[in-house]
Amino acid sequence: MEVSVFIQLKDGVLDPEGETLRQSLRRLGFHEVDGVRVGKHLQISLAEDNTERARRRAEQMCEDLLANPVIEDYQVRMKEELS
Amino acid sequence: MEVSVFIQLKDGVLDPEGETLRQSLRRLGFHEVDGVRVGKHLQISLAEDNTERARRRAEQMCEDLLANPVIEDYQVRMKEELS
């Protein structure tokens, strides 16, 4: 089973990388860019057939390791949810 | 309009971060983890109302700056496509 984990900075936490990208994009002529936030996207393959169990395990991984609760939020999506 | 851009390493390109994460997750007791690939997820806010135009612009940004075509693939998703 494939799980997607999204990790992004909490709202309000400054994102230097996103800010730099925003500036670079505008400099390249993409003036319509208002903001960029950079996050991580982990694709995890699990030896687990049950969607709910897989989801719960992935959430546990986020709690235990993948996200830093001081600055980051996470979201878990099962493959099929991503069209 | 919000656009999501996913950038990931091409298949076959070594992903040391993903590999290290796989090992660490297993060491932490997530034995069911078979593989991890690490990619980026950019959320871009665009001053643009037309979905198709926004998508095309985002694709152009990937070509021009956001993705490294030598080792990375990208995918553009409009907000509403993501559930």
Next chain:
Amino acid sequence: MRGSASAASGRAADSQSPMSFAVVVFPGSNCDRDCYHVIREVLRRPVCYVAHAEPQIPDVDCVIIPGGFSYGDYLRAGALAARSPVMGAIRDFAAGGGLVLGICNGFQILCETGLLPGALMVNTALQFICRWVHMRIEDVNTPFTRDCKPNQVLRMPIAHYEGNFRPPPEQGTGSAEAEDLFCGRIVGRYCSPGGEVSDNSNPNGSWSSVAAVSNREGNVLGMMPHPERCSEHMLKGSDGLYIFRSLVQWWEEDGYE
């Protein structure tokens, strides 16, 4: 604070042996040998290495978590190291008042472990920075800084990609009250050679120019500058000795109480 550092002082009281150190080695640590060298050859104190996989730490008075790229700094700097067995032992050691010094990656690991508040994000310039900086000592009432004068300016090197300190979110507004609320103690701030703290002298965008932080009790310190790189005259500076000497002095004098 002295009271809470009683585990270390308890040991010191009944033995006359010199203050002893352990340097933790994670896969990817790369300042471990440098710290070891300073303790052994400059401070001339007993020192040993402890491997990341050890569930226990030896009977020492101070644990140093050195700089480097533990686990390649993959995911987040210090994140993977923070989950290794030895950190459990260090948590207990710290809870008992033991002295823990995290330098650079060590600081990142301590934040990830929760032994220090806050997080270290990527430098605002999105570049690795290796250069000399100045750090003003904001708090001389810790075992790590007691040899310094209030507001003393130390000249030290930094070398990191992720040194941009963020306090826990509820304290992150940047106001004076927020700093009061900050659940750790700010021990050092980046400053000009003259001791002035401003954006100009902040190399990485750190909140409130924070360069070094300790826990409330003062027995766990994280710092981005590398004292072990400036503890010998030959290396163009020896201000790092203020940190190491503070430790030894604290242990030899106050530690006995």
Next chain:
Amino acid sequence: MSESGPRWEKVGLTEGEYGIICRQLGRQPNELELGLYGLMWSEHCSYKSSRKHLASLPTKGSQVLQGPGENAGAVRLAADEDTAVVFRIESHNHPSAVEPVQGAATGVGGILRDVFAMGARPIALFNSLRFGNPDCPRARYLFDGVVRGIASYGNCVGVPTVGGEIYFDEAYKDNPLVNVMCIGITTVESIVRGRASGVGNSVFVVGAATGRDGIHGASLLASREFDDGGEDMRPAVQVGDPFCEKLLIEACLQLLTDDAVVGINDLGAAGLTSAASETAARAGTGIEIDVARVPRREEGMTPYEVMLSESQERMLVIVEGDREQAIRDVFSRWELEAVRIGEVIEDTVLRVRDGEQVLAELPVDTLVDAAPAYCRPAEYRDRGSEEMPLVDEPEDLGAVLVSMLGHPNLCDRRSVYQQFDHMVGTNTVVSPGADAAVLRVKGSRRAVAATVDGNGMLCHLDPARGAENIVAEAYRNLSAVGARPLGLSNCLNFASPEKPEVMGSFIQVVEGMARACRKLDVPVTGGNVSFYNETGQRQVYPTPTVGMVGGLDDVRLSVEPGFSSRGDLVVLVGRSLGHLGGSQYLNIIHQEVSGPVAEVDFSLERAISEVVRAAAAEGLLSSSHDVSDGGIATALAECCCLSPGRLGASVVLAGTGRSDALLFGEEGGRIVVSLPPQRLPSLCRRARKFDCPVTVLGMVGGKSLVIHRQMGEGDDISPPAGSDSSQWRKHLQRAQMTAEKLMDLPLDKLMQVREDGLI
């Protein structure tokens, strides 16, 4: 690599070469075998165009512990000490052109493995970089990426990057050059060789798993012209994992403390094929490998792909047969894989098996030594007659100096080396910014100094003299910090050797380098050749790079370029001639890459080096900086800008001819030193002993750089013996009064323009 056509063409060989292979084998090679030949006989691996010529480089010296032929060279740091300095420089040009970050990163990884394969702990990294003009977006992209790649790898493995050089020129627009050098330290007895000795011993592959990286990659890329690259090269891009490399370093060094290890070799270009056949060839044995046992990262890899793969962070280790467990234990402690993939055999062949089935069996010597060595047609241009261009002398020479200091080729490199951890290891005594880096050797009073230098523009104008100048500059850079040169390794970056004029310049560069090494007594302990650095009509300049290492007897007596004390005298050791041919002044200010290249006065070079080294060893000098790019005016400006106390200076230059030549001429043979006036007599005594000219130029002090030029013949300002400091002050004042002021530039401004040059 074309799909149709004769079978040899698919692996990059010629019909003639195919014929030789068939003759030596007495049969036709099968597909896999032919592939192995294609790899081993590629230009990159076989040096078939360069081998004959490289033989003329001098490689002998009492300090040489290991000359060319092993993974890296080695010299003894001092006759009475058993510290060995292991070093090597190598190019990663083609991979960096395809993907700058990973190309540069894997270049660093590769050179590190060469050094720790010799049993030495890597203590320092250097690099030499060339790009197109930084205002071109593509060049900027490559430059930024390469710097990021070097930083990401070197910083993570914990080996300090302590020096390098960077030049920008249109010639490198499509073909950037990325050369990296690594230095390691060990003891003389602990040097390990890459040899597969002892029949029956086990062959292990350790470290990362094998993927399809670099298939048709580095070796083939670097062995042919580089124009249709792009698309189909992409899967070949190798990605580095510095974390894995760090573990590999620690594990291998730990392993080598055990005498169960017979030999060790990195898996670089041409992967397993090259490592296996070279270790066997060096030991006069054979090797059998079972590709089925090689740990893989990807599914469905063919034996050919496994043998070819250039996956990074792998080593080949040969161990005594009964000591396999020891190996496994060490590697598992570092969480690395170590897998036995074969053994050393008596037949001197490389035998490749897939399980029970033998897929290839080739005599090792035909793979390693039998590739033809070509004497390709060479055309020599007569450069001696190169005319000096006629340029007007600018009115405001101060403004000229300011624009030169702000030019990307001459400005401060701090913005680059600040991205490199140059202090980890706590050995860096002289940091980047000086003429050479100095690293202490812990547990000894001694230190290692090293520098990398190259100059494509000079070699473009006059390959032989250009090469001589480069060796002389490296020699001088070491002397300037107080070090005694011990040996050099080179990296020769050229366009296609199939073009006679390229081949001609290659031959002349090697001749020039050989002559300079003989004259200066510096043996060559290794090298690397990178051909085919051309795209379409654009070729890189012939660009040799040398990495030279030296030793200091007392680390505390190293000297740095920045002025350190007000009131010190500024003294020129050597002689100014005002030679502008091939100078950065002509290039930057007049857009002229032309003129005759200065002849190297080897006896003068030796003399100034002896004088400065002796003076440094006696502790006479406050500072020392050699004169190179941008001439003496630039050197003086750098002495001011690098001064910790931000000290200016006021000097008077004497000489006939044009002022611009006097200020910006680039002939070698000069080192600018500063010292307290009372030590001048001692310096002069040294100078007389070596018959070396010294001239007092002025004094350190103030907040600006003031340069005068002496009018007419004027006073003779070379120092009379025994004169005391009060005389000197008067003497200088008199000289300044009668002199013409050429410039008076505030230091703040000079520092600012230097800093802004690369931003």
